[in-house]
Amino acid sequence: AGSTLSANTPYTYPGNWDRSGKTASFSISLQSNAAGNQIDYQVKDPMPCLDNQTGTTYTSPAPGAPYCQDPAFVPTLLTAPQGFTPTTADSITVIHTDGTTASIPYVSGVGWTIPTSSPVAEVDIPPFAEEGNNNQGQILFQLWGYASSAVPPPAVLTNTLHANAYNVGAEGTPLTTDNVDSSSLLVENTAAPSGTVVSPTQIGR
Secondary structure, eight states, X not given: OEEXXXXXXXXXXXXXXXXXXXXXXXXXXXXXXXXXXXXXEEEEEEOOBTTSEETTEEEOOOSSSSOOSSBSEEEEEXXXXXXXXXXXXXXXXXXXXXSOEEEEEOBTTTEEEOOOSSOEEEEEEOOOGGGGXXXXXXXXXXXXEEEOTTOOSSXXXXXXXXXXXXXXXXXXXXXXXXXXXXXXXXXXXXXXXXXXXXXXXXXXX
Protein backbone atom coordinates (compact mmCIF):
# COMPACT_ATOMS: atom_id res chain seq x y z
CA ALA A 1 0.00 0.00 0.00
CA GLY A 2 1.20 3.51 -0.76
CA SER A 3 0.21 7.11 -1.30
CA THR A 4 0.99 9.90 -3.74
CA LEU A 5 0.20 13.61 -3.77
CA SER A 6 0.11 15.72 -6.92
CA ALA A 7 -0.81 19.30 -7.70
CA ASN A 8 -3.49 19.45 -10.39
CA THR A 9 -3.04 23.16 -11.02
CA PRO A 10 0.32 24.23 -12.52
CA TYR A 11 0.02 27.75 -11.12
CA THR A 12 -2.35 30.17 -9.45
CA TYR A 13 -2.44 33.68 -7.97
CA PRO A 14 -2.61 34.82 -4.35
CA GLY A 15 -6.04 34.85 -2.73
CA ASN A 16 -9.47 33.70 -3.84
CA TRP A 17 -9.02 35.62 -7.07
CA ASP A 18 -11.91 34.10 -9.06
CA ARG A 19 -14.22 33.98 -6.00
CA SER A 20 -14.87 30.27 -6.48
CA GLY A 21 -12.89 29.17 -3.42
CA LYS A 22 -11.38 26.52 -5.71
CA THR A 23 -8.55 28.04 -7.73
CA ALA A 24 -6.12 25.15 -7.12
CA SER A 25 -6.21 21.52 -6.04
CA PHE A 26 -4.08 18.60 -4.92
CA SER A 27 -4.86 14.94 -5.70
CA ILE A 28 -4.43 12.47 -2.84
CA SER A 29 -4.05 8.94 -4.22
CA LEU A 30 -4.03 5.90 -1.92
CA GLN A 31 -3.01 2.66 -3.62
CA SER A 32 -3.08 -1.00 -2.77
CA ASN A 33 -2.48 -4.15 -4.81
CA ALA A 34 -6.11 -5.16 -5.30
CA ALA A 35 -9.70 -4.02 -5.03
CA GLY A 36 -11.81 -5.08 -2.06
CA ASN A 37 -8.75 -5.89 0.03
CA GLN A 38 -10.10 -4.71 3.41
CA ILE A 39 -7.46 -2.00 3.79
CA ASP A 40 -8.24 1.50 5.02
CA TYR A 41 -6.04 4.57 5.32
CA GLN A 42 -5.20 7.46 7.57
CA VAL A 43 -3.97 10.70 5.99
CA LYS A 44 -2.50 13.72 7.75
CA ASP A 45 -1.97 16.74 5.50
CA PRO A 46 -0.43 19.83 7.12
CA MET A 47 -0.86 22.84 4.84
CA PRO A 48 2.17 24.64 3.35
CA CYS A 49 3.20 27.29 5.85
CA LEU A 50 4.41 30.86 5.46
CA ASP A 51 6.48 30.35 8.62
CA ASN A 52 8.32 27.37 7.08
CA GLN A 53 10.28 29.09 4.33
CA THR A 54 13.38 28.42 2.27
CA GLY A 55 13.91 31.20 -0.25
CA THR A 56 10.60 31.52 -2.09
CA THR A 57 9.41 28.02 -1.16
CA TYR A 58 6.88 27.51 1.64
CA THR A 59 6.63 23.93 2.90
CA SER A 60 4.32 21.90 5.12
CA PRO A 61 5.61 21.28 8.64
CA ALA A 62 5.40 17.84 10.22
CA PRO A 63 1.91 16.73 11.30
CA GLY A 64 0.81 17.65 14.79
CA ALA A 65 1.79 20.39 17.20
CA PRO A 66 3.19 22.96 16.98
CA TYR A 67 0.74 23.92 14.24
CA CYS A 68 1.45 26.42 11.50
CA GLN A 69 0.28 29.91 12.46
CA ASP A 70 0.19 31.28 8.91
CA PRO A 71 -0.99 28.68 6.38
CA ALA A 72 -0.04 29.45 2.79
CA PHE A 73 -2.88 27.36 1.33
CA VAL A 74 -6.54 27.70 2.30
CA PRO A 75 -8.42 24.38 1.92
CA THR A 76 -12.12 24.68 1.11
CA LEU A 77 -13.31 21.28 -0.14
CA LEU A 78 -12.29 17.64 -0.01
CA THR A 79 -14.31 16.14 -2.84
CA ALA A 80 -16.32 12.93 -2.75
CA PRO A 81 -13.70 10.25 -3.37
CA GLN A 82 -13.27 7.84 -6.23
CA GLY A 83 -12.93 4.18 -5.32
CA PHE A 84 -15.43 3.90 -2.46
CA THR A 85 -18.65 5.48 -1.23
CA PRO A 86 -18.54 7.17 2.19
CA THR A 87 -21.54 7.42 4.48
CA THR A 88 -22.89 10.50 6.21
CA ALA A 89 -21.26 9.17 9.40
CA ASP A 90 -17.79 9.57 7.83
CA SER A 91 -16.26 12.84 9.01
CA ILE A 92 -12.82 14.36 8.55
CA THR A 93 -11.05 16.58 11.07
CA VAL A 94 -9.50 19.97 10.43
CA ILE A 95 -7.05 21.41 12.92
CA HIS A 96 -6.94 25.18 13.23
CA THR A 97 -3.84 27.26 13.80
CA ASP A 98 -4.68 27.57 17.51
CA GLY A 99 -4.82 23.78 17.88
CA THR A 100 -8.61 23.55 18.12
CA THR A 101 -10.33 21.01 15.91
CA ALA A 102 -13.55 20.78 13.91
CA SER A 103 -15.32 17.70 12.61
CA ILE A 104 -16.53 18.09 9.02
CA PRO A 105 -19.42 15.81 7.98
CA TYR A 106 -19.65 14.13 4.60
CA VAL A 107 -22.32 15.36 2.20
CA SER A 108 -23.30 12.83 -0.45
CA GLY A 109 -22.18 13.77 -3.95
CA VAL A 110 -20.21 16.77 -2.68
CA GLY A 111 -17.65 15.68 -0.12
CA TRP A 112 -16.44 17.60 2.91
CA THR A 113 -16.85 21.39 2.77
CA ILE A 114 -14.23 23.12 4.91
CA PRO A 115 -15.17 26.50 6.43
CA THR A 116 -12.65 29.32 6.01
CA SER A 117 -13.82 31.36 9.01
CA SER A 118 -10.87 30.08 11.07
CA PRO A 119 -7.48 29.33 9.45
CA VAL A 120 -6.80 25.62 8.91
CA ALA A 121 -3.32 24.30 9.65
CA GLU A 122 -3.93 20.58 8.94
CA VAL A 123 -6.51 18.33 7.28
CA ASP A 124 -6.79 14.82 8.71
CA ILE A 125 -8.65 12.01 6.92
CA PRO A 126 -9.28 9.07 9.27
CA PRO A 127 -9.58 5.45 8.17
CA PHE A 128 -13.06 4.71 6.82
CA ALA A 129 -14.23 1.09 6.96
CA GLU A 130 -15.89 1.52 3.53
CA GLU A 131 -12.41 1.91 2.01
CA GLY A 132 -11.89 -1.81 2.56
CA ASN A 133 -14.48 -2.48 -0.14
CA ASN A 134 -12.83 -0.19 -2.67
CA ASN A 135 -13.71 -1.09 -6.24
CA GLN A 136 -10.45 -0.37 -8.05
CA GLY A 137 -7.43 -0.79 -5.77
CA GLN A 138 -7.00 2.98 -5.70
CA ILE A 139 -8.76 5.68 -3.70
CA LEU A 140 -8.58 9.26 -4.94
CA PHE A 141 -9.45 12.45 -3.08
CA GLN A 142 -9.20 16.01 -4.42
CA LEU A 143 -8.32 18.78 -1.96
CA TRP A 144 -9.47 22.14 -3.36
CA GLY A 145 -8.68 25.60 -2.10
CA TYR A 146 -6.61 28.66 -2.89
CA ALA A 147 -3.29 30.27 -2.06
CA SER A 148 -3.42 32.65 0.88
CA SER A 149 -3.61 36.32 -0.06
CA ALA A 150 -0.52 36.75 2.16
CA VAL A 151 1.67 34.63 -0.17
CA PRO A 152 4.28 36.95 -1.79
CA PRO A 153 4.60 35.93 -5.47
CA PRO A 154 6.45 34.41 -7.11
CA ALA A 155 6.38 31.55 -4.64
CA VAL A 156 6.25 27.77 -4.49
CA LEU A 157 3.86 26.05 -2.07
CA THR A 158 5.05 22.53 -1.27
CA ASN A 159 2.34 20.39 0.30
CA THR A 160 3.50 17.25 2.13
CA LEU A 161 1.15 14.52 3.36
CA HIS A 162 1.70 11.52 5.61
CA ALA A 163 -0.35 8.34 5.13
CA ASN A 164 -0.62 4.92 6.76
CA ALA A 165 -2.52 1.81 5.71
CA TYR A 166 -4.32 -0.60 8.05
CA ASN A 167 -6.40 -3.74 7.94
CA VAL A 168 -10.01 -2.72 8.52
CA GLY A 169 -10.73 -3.12 12.23
CA ALA A 170 -7.04 -3.12 13.20
CA GLU A 171 -6.25 0.57 12.91
CA GLY A 172 -3.79 0.42 15.80
CA THR A 173 -1.29 -1.56 13.72
CA PRO A 174 0.02 0.12 10.53
CA LEU A 175 0.76 -2.21 7.62
CA THR A 176 3.53 0.07 6.36
CA THR A 177 5.83 2.71 7.71
CA ASP A 178 4.73 6.31 7.32
CA ASN A 179 4.25 7.08 3.61
CA VAL A 180 5.35 10.65 2.86
CA ASP A 181 4.83 12.44 -0.45
CA SER A 182 5.00 16.05 -1.61
CA SER A 183 3.83 18.16 -4.52
CA SER A 184 4.27 21.83 -5.34
CA LEU A 185 2.08 24.63 -6.63
CA LEU A 186 3.45 27.81 -8.23
CA VAL A 187 1.94 31.12 -7.09
CA GLU A 188 2.49 33.88 -9.61
CA ASN A 189 2.03 37.64 -9.68
CA THR A 190 -1.08 38.90 -11.45
CA ALA A 191 0.89 41.70 -13.12
CA ALA A 192 2.30 41.11 -16.62
CA PRO A 193 4.43 39.39 -17.74
CA SER A 194 3.84 36.89 -14.96
CA GLY A 195 2.35 33.57 -16.08
CA THR A 196 3.31 34.00 -19.74
CA VAL A 197 4.92 30.56 -19.75
CA VAL A 198 5.10 28.48 -16.58
CA SER A 199 6.23 25.22 -18.15
CA PRO A 200 6.93 23.95 -21.67
CA THR A 201 3.34 22.73 -21.99
CA GLN A 202 1.39 25.25 -19.90
CA ILE A 203 0.53 28.62 -21.36
CA GLY A 204 -0.72 31.21 -18.84
CA ARG A 205 -3.54 33.67 -19.13
